[in-house]
């Protein structure tokens with residue numbers, strides 16, 4: 001079973017959060033992930049913090065992967081970021097369109113992620129491996145599944161090397177998406193993004209916004225636990241571990257964990273998977 005693993009963090013807003021992230025990262029390092037990635041706040045709002053954490057991770061000897069979005073940005077800004085990455089020895093980037101922060105109207109010079117991938121390739125040749133986003137349950141702004149899939153394929157044609165999906169809890173959605181993408185000629189690995197479940201209610205709110213579905217059988221089970229945090233944790237662990245098992249058995253090329261800067265659930269899921 002291929003269990004290549006990667007783990008995502010977000011840049012904390014406080015010094016305390018940063019200290020905590022270092023401690024959680026040290027625990028996750030025991031899993032020897034292929035890389036740690038760090039998100040980029042909407043419209044580049046965390047740019048300095050993202051770069052600082054990426055550099056810190058790289059200095060610890062790990063493959064550190066910055067996310068980079070183009071919305072609200074200029075070619076000059078992106079060129080500058082690529083120069084900084086190259087100087088820091090970064091070899092992989094998660095390239096995204098991103099979302100505009102509320103109140104920001106300027107969309108920027110590159111409108112979609114495929115344009116960002118093209119720009120990175122034109123500027124930097126093969127310096128970077130480029131990872132893009134995929135949506136097995138479709139991007140919330142997609143006109144329809146077919147055009148969303150074609151737009152995904154454009155990112156691969158523009159030079160992306162791999163994709164990571166939005167999280168999902170329905171393995172069939174992932175397998176169907178991969179099959180359809182392959183029929184369109186997409187050959188890059190599509191790595192499932194896995195969201196461990198800490199708080200069902202927070203997850204439900206977030207999922208509505210990003211278009212990820214929590215299946216009814218899971219919702220009903222979580223709702224039956226009301227505020228029983230232990231039962232929510234136990235069921236969440238069971239459901240997500242089963243999902244990972246199915247994905248890996250079905251040929252998923254690895255797992256990418258949205259850690260939410262916490263190690264415990266990722267470590268426990270990996271332990272149950274025998275990793």
Ligand code: FAD
Pocket residue numbers: 038039040041042043067068069094095096097098099111112113114132133134139140141142143147148149151152154155164165166167193
């Ligand atoms: P695109 O691939 O550009 O797609 C966006 C929409 O436009 C889709 O509906 C698509 O069908 C359509 N589209 C795409 N290309 C074209 C085209 N050429 N012409 C017309 N329509 C097109 N957000 C952040 O702000 N920071 C992060 O760090 C971050 N990390 C993420 C990591 C992963 C693994 C994932 C899955 C998402 C992440 N996001 C992040 C969220 C992401 O930025 C949003 O989902 C955003 O709305 C879309 O970004 P994208 O790169 O998928 O965009």
